[in-house]
Amino acid sequence: MTSRDGAGSLFDALPANVLALTVEAKRSVDAGNPDYLPAVFCHVGLPRSRFEGQTFERQSGNVSLQIEAGKTFDGQGWQTQPIPYGTIPRLALIHITSEAVRTQCPVIDVGDSVYAFLEALGVGNNQAARNRARKQMTALAACHMRLGRLVDRDGKKFAQTVDAKPFQQFEAWISDTGSQTALWPTSVELSAPFFEAILRTAVPLRHEALAQLTSSALALDIYSWLAHRLCRVRRGGVTISWAALAEQFGQEYNNRKYFKREFAKQLKPVLAAYPEARVTIVTGGIQLDASPPPIPKTAARRLRRMP
Numbered sequence: 001m002t003s004r005d006g007a008g009s010l011f012d013a014l015p016a017n018v019l020a021l022t023v024e025a026k027r028s029v030d031a032g033n034p035d036y037l038p039a040v041f042c043h044v045g046l047p048r049s050r051f052e053g054q055t056f057e058r059q060s061g062n063v064s065l066q067i068e069a070g071k072t073f074d075g076q077g078w079q080t081q082p083i084p085y086g087t088i089p090r091l092a093l094i095h096i097t098s099e100a101v102r103t104q105c106p107v108i109d110v111g112d113s114v115y116a117f118l119e120a121l122g123v124g125n126n127q128a129a130r131n132r133a134r135k136q137m138t139a140l141a142a143c144h145m146r147l148g149r150l151v152d153r154d155g156k157k158f159a160q161t162v163d164a165k166p167f168q169q170f171e172a173w174i175s176d177t178g179s180q181t182a183l184w185p186t187s188v189e190l191s192a193p194f195f196e197a198i199l200r201t202a203v204p205l206r207h208e209a210l211a212q213l214t215s216s217a218l219a220l221d222i223y224s225w226l227a228h229r230l231c232r233v234r235r236g237g238v239t240i241s242w243a244a245l246a247e248q249f250g251q252e253y254n255n256r257k258y259f260k261r262e263f264a265k266q267l268k269p270v271l272a273a274y275p276e277a278r279v280t281i282v283t284g285g286i287q288l289d290a291s292p293p294p295i296p297k298t299a300a301r302r303l304r305r306m307p
Contacts, residue, residue: 036098045217047085051083071142072172087216091220092140170188172184204295230292237287245263
């Protein structure tokens, strides 16, 4: 595999097992094997741009996600990590979820395999990209997550707070260059609740579609949302107002008009990557009509059962 300018990619110089993982990723694409994302992250996701605070919140309807920056041990002390943001931790989370579904195992390699996954998507093809991936993977593994949700039961409303930390254990190789210590993630062990949620609710996504949308975190968020939402739309469709869309997707935008323009812009490549999606921009918002999921449900169920 070569980079766009024709020069050999970083993976040309890596061990054979890494190259094999890249080839396997391509085989999965050719075979139509999907990638997966937990259903909740199809509706509330990570920040899309750098976030300077220690706590980030996003809400969609009755569900709220809180992400708190964590710390990692580097062999000498505890290092404060930023909150993960952008496309790389989204893709890494998709890779981790996909591996959990395919292997039915909560311990996931995030060293060679995640870089091979990013390389297959055209993202991790140089040293700078690998460094970004390393930092974002470390931040993702260290962060704490909580889910808040409003539920109706017996005619009463209840507010629930759920500890949703994805990872129980994080292991990294220590690289000491003399000037500073760097952690290179090697594996994560998913927490039992998160692993169980993946096996129950992971949403299948088309690998080729992800490859088309890697330049925009917003496009990835819209695609994963539609992948989960459209197959549940009833006859007659539903209109989602710009106000509701802004609450779910527009937290990073101070100007509603700019958000509408950016959402409409990113919706175009999403619909190109998901041609089955029946979505129309209408006065006041967007119209969703019942559409097949990106991966047929029968195929997704069959792949879930594969060892």
